[in-house]
Amino acid sequence: xxEALKEWKAVCKRSxxxxxxxxxxxxxxxxxxxxxxxxxxxxxxxKSLGRFRAEGGNEHLLYEFKSHQFRLYGVVRTYxxxxxxxxxxxxxxxxxxxxxxxxxxxxxNAADMIEWEK
Numbered sequence: 001x002x003e004a005l006k007e008w009k010a011v012c013k014r015s016x017x018x019x020x021x022x023x024x025x026x027x028x029x030x031x032x033x034x035x036x037x038x039x040x041x042x043x044x045x046x047k048s049l050g051r052f053r054a055e056g057g058n059e060h061l062l063y064e065f066k067s068h069q070f071r072l073y074g075v076v077r078t079y080x081x082x083x084x085x086x087x088x089x090x091x092x093x094x095x096x097x098x099x100x101x102x103x104x105x106x107x108x109n110a111a112d113m114i115e116w117e118k
Contacts (some may be wrong), residue, residue: 002110004072004087011070011092021070029065033085050075052104054112062107069093073107077114086114 012023032040049062063085065072072088088110091103 002088003075003106004090004110007090008031008072008087019070022070025067026065026070026072028034029108030065030085034082037083049099049104052108054105054108056109056112058108058112060108060111062104062111064099071099071103073099073103075111075114086111088114 008023010048011019014020014023026098029041029045033046038046044066046063046065049064051059051061053059054065060075061116062073063076065074065085065087068108071091072087073091074090076083076085078084089107091100
């Protein structure tokens, strides 16, 4: 199981109010992204973070979904003919507005491991 999925499942199991709100809100983001793409979000909810180089040398344009200090980092790719967000890393308890460079490096490396449709 990847880091993003593991942390997502963990936040869904928590009982504190902030975790429950973050899980509920993020759960609604995915169908909205599938239907409307980035147009359905404010920059506070979904934004491009720029290109990051993986250890293998490939660059990946990383994006961030955010809900109540839970950040999900990923890439946008085509899956079964549809534009899709693929979460590859996360920061479950982000306290500042700036993304942690170590987490973004992990995200780029994880994105390098995924096979994409051409």
